[in-house]
Amino acid sequence: MADSTKKKITVLMVGNPNVGKSALFNRMTGANAMVSNYPGTTVDFTSGTLIEGRQEYEIIDVPGTYSLEPRDAAEEVAVRMIRDHPDAVVMIVFDATKIDRGLYIALEVMEQGMLCIVAVNMMDTAHDKKISVDTADLQKVLGVPVVATTATSGEGIRELAEQIRKAQVADLDKIIKRLNGEIPDKKSVGGCGGCGGC
Ligand SMILES: Nc1nc2c(ncn2[C@@H]2O[C@H](COP(=O)(O)OP(=O)(O)O)[C@@H](O)[C@H]2O)c(=O)[nH]1
Numbered sequence: 001m002a003d004s005t006k007k008k009i010t011v012l013m014v015g016n017p018n019v020g021k022s023a024l025f026n027r028m029t030g031a032n033a034m035v036s037n038y039p040g041t042t043v044d045f046t047s048g049t050l051i052e053g054r055q056e057y058e059i060i061d062v063p064g065t066y067s068l069e070p071r072d073a074a075e076e077v078a079v080r081m082i083r084d085h086p087d088a089v090v091m092i093v094f095d096a097t098k099i100d101r102g103l104y105i106a107l108e109v110m111e112q113g114m115l116c117i118v119a120v121n122m123m124d125t126a127h128d129k130k131i132s133v134d135t136a137d138l139q140k141v142l143g144v145p146v147v148a149t150t151a152t153s154g155e156g157i158r159e160l161a162e163q164i165r166k167a168q169v170a171d172l173d174k175i176i177k178r179l180n181g182e183i184p185d186k187k188s189v190g191g192c193g194g195c196g197g198c
């Protein structure tokens with residue numbers, strides 16, 4: 001049961017098309033999803049409820065986008081949804097086999113100064129293709145929670161739901177310095193990924 005004294009938090013699921021946003025959305029929200037038309041457009045989007053740790057979240061499955069410079073109506077809606085929900089948590093979904101593409105949109109979203117969390121989905125495919133993805137390292141670099149998931153099997157979904165409350169506003173200057181090796185890694189303590197969320 002949700003704690004009715006806590007304000008409902010909106011979570012926007014953002015990422016490239018075909019990274020598994022809808023599959024993750026279905027896993028997190030179950031059967032209570034609702035399809036609506038985004039005001040003033042012909043673009044549909046799906047929203048649903050997740051209750052985690054007595055907090056109610058409204059999860060919105062945002063149309064897939066490659067960047068925040070929209071090239072079609074669906075991408076325009078994705079950008080509008082982000083602009084229209086400045087207090088939302090953005091769950092940025094990566095395809096584990098295409099991390100570079102995920103990083104592109106992630107950095108654009110992070111530039112907006114919003115609370116962020118990253119789901120690295122399709123971990124099964126990455127494993128099959130022998131692509132190793134170090135989510136702990138990615139978490140250290142980005143400074144926001146990063147969770148490995150496989151939406152089709154459900155692996156990582158629980159942890160993803162639990163980590164939403166630890167979403168962080170990323171510090172782009174620090175990310176760039178870490179990428180350039182100008183800031184040494186924080187020491188990992190007890191499995192801590194150093195996202196700063198605790
Ligand atoms: N192997 C694998 N397939 C996945 C995973 N997540 C989603 N898919 C599949 O990838 C395709 C695209 O997923 P979808 O949720 O529609 O992506 P979206 O465009 O980001 O919403 C579908 O065929 C899903 O069944 C995953 O973790 N592993």
Ligand SMILES: [Mg+2]
Nearest residue numbers: 021022023061
């Ligand atoms: Mg989808």
